[in-house]
Amino acid sequence: MAILFSAPQAEFAIIREAWMEQVGKIGEKGVFVGGPEVAEFEKAFAAYSGTEYAVGVGNGTDALFLALKALGIGPGDEVITAANTFIATVNAIYNTGATPVLADCGPDYVLDLEGVQALVTPRTKAVIPVHLYGLMADMPALTAWAAERGIAVVEDSAQAAGAGLNGKPAGSYGVMGCFSFYPDKNLGALGDGGAVVTSSPELAEKLRKLRNHGGEVRYSHEFPAYNSRLDPIQACALKLKLPHMEEWSGRRRQVAEWYDRHLAGIDAVKRPVLALDGSHAYHLYVIRVDREAREPLKKHLQKKGILTAIHYPEPVHLTPAYAHLGRPGQFPVAEQYAGEILSLPMHIAMTEAMVAQIAGEIGKFFE
Ligand SMILES: Cc1ncc(COP(=O)(O)O)c(C=O)c1O
Numbered sequence: 524m525a526i527l528f529s530a531p532q533a534e535f536a537i538i539r540e541a542w543m544e545q546v547g548k549i550g551e552k553g554v555f556v557g558g559p560e561v562a563e564f565e566k567a568f569a570a571y572s573g574t575e576y577a578v579g580v581g582n583g584t585d586a587l588f589l590a591l592k593a594l595g596i597g598p599g600d601e602v603i604t605a606a607n608t609f610i611a612t613v614n615a616i617y618n619t620g621a622t623p624v625l626a627d628c629g630p631d632y633v634l635d636l637e638g639v640q641a642l643v644t645p646r647t648k649a650v651i652p653v654h655l656y657g658l659m660a661d662m663p664a665l666t667a668w669a670a671e672r673g674i675a676v677v678e679d680s681a682q683a684a685g686a687g688l689n690g691k692p693a694g695s696y697g698v699m700g701c702f703s704f705y706p707d708k709n710l711g712a713l714g715d716g717g718a719v720v721t722s723s724p725e726l727a728e729k730l731r732k733l734r735n736h737g738g739e740v741r742y743s744h745e746f747p748a749y750n751s752r753l754d755p756i757q758a759c760a761l762k763l764k765l766p767h768m769e770e771w772s773g774r775r776r777q778v779a780e781w782y783d784r785h786l787a788g789i790d791a792v793k794r795p796v797l798a799l800d801g802s803h804a805y806h807l808y809v810i811r812v813d814r815e816a817r818e819p820l821k822k823h824l825q826k827k828g829i830l831t832a833i834h835y836p837e838p839v840h841l842t843p844a845y846a847h848l849g850r851p852g853q854f855p856v857a858e859q860y861a862g863e864i865l866s867l868p869m870h871i872a873m874t875e876a877m878v879a880q881i882a883g884e885i886g887k888f889f890e
Contacts (some may be wrong), residue, residue, distance in 0.1 A: 525828035526868050526877050529707040533872035534771070538763040542713075545759040560755035564762040565718070571765060573695035574720040576727035579753025580734050583681040583703020586717035587615035587651065589751065590677045590699040593729040596621050596648050603642050604651040604679070605634045606838040606849065607857035612653055612679050613839050613848075621648070625840055627854040631796035632809070633660040635856075636668065649675040654683035654693055656795065656834070657709065657775075657804030662688055662696035677701065684710035685772035686804035693804070694720045704761055709775070709806050710768060712757040774871045775805040781875045782808050782867065785882035791816065791889040807834055811863040816889075821865060823888045829881050832866045
């Protein structure tokens with residue numbers, strides 16, 4: 524039987540009945556934008572994230588963009604982020620008019636603090652650490668360093684719902700944390716969705732206005748702004764999933780443990796680095812193999828019905844969109860890893876037998 528790469532349908536099956544009932548009520552009321560469902564989810568998600576406020580927005584890219592706008596970031600400013608992130612992080616910076624400045628990643632795939640330090644100029648206004656694959660960057664060190672320099676830290680927590688470091692959830696270290704609820708994320712909606720979390724009442728208020736044409740009340744427009752709102756149908760799904768997150772995150776960690784165990788004897792496979800305190804959210808389980816072996820291995824697994832993916836095939840500066848942000852060879856770790864990484868199936872419906880089958884096929888490939 525085929526092994527899916529991700530399985531949002533398994534999560535949907537769990538909330539289906541309750542969600543359909545709630546959507547029915549929304550339909551009867553006829554309030555399809557705003558409404559109490561969004562505010563209820565925001566309250567629950569802020570608590571989950573260890574922050575005072577959550578502001579629901581249209582998607583994770585907008586969460587990042589609006590967070591930067593809330594800080595007043597724009598033309599003439601620089602924002603540092605990782606060269607090996609999903610393009611959305613850089614699109615969000617670019618679309619404010621600020622200049623994205625890329626830094627290489629460390630061996631654990633997350634932003635390397637020393638690399639960031641070397642890039643600071645008087646124009647640096649913010650750093651966006653990306654908790655890639657669900658592993659948090661070294662936030663205590665980064666936030667302490669940034670605070671001394673008046674640089675804002677905005678967390679790209681799109682892949683890190685369920686992650687924490689030293690007991691503090693992803694999104695609660697920075698001045699704001701930005702989440703994506705894209706359906707296959709650890710906390711996924713049934714379509715697009717996103718949120719910014721913060722403990723600053725001023726930033727929360729600014730965000731609520733930025734997402735809604737510059738005002739919290741209809742037809743009040745205090746400044747030019749945007750339309751990017753989380754809708755109540757998505758908010759219901761997210762609120763129903765939230766109580767499952769502890770169990771689902773535990774399952775992902777269990778799947779990762781099975782992978783670690785079953786892949787341990789295969790020398791050609793480099794397994795992911797463990798979290799500093801064991802709290803990796805394992806949005807993705809990413810291995811590395813020799814550059815020449817990656818595509819043949821991917822094809823071999825596909826032939827056996829095992830679906831894999833690559834996150835991401837090119838670092839940002841090697842895409843046509845952002846070639847001006849770096850030259851080939853400038854970010855050696857990100858460039859090397861882009862050729863070697865392979866994301867294995869990871870979702871809440873996986874069993875140890877599936878992991879053993881995948882590891883068995885990888886072992887056979889390298890025999
Ligand atoms: C690291 C990262 N940042 C930002 C985003 C953007 O989120 P969205 O797709 O909801 O706009 C994603 C998700 O796709 C992501 O993985």
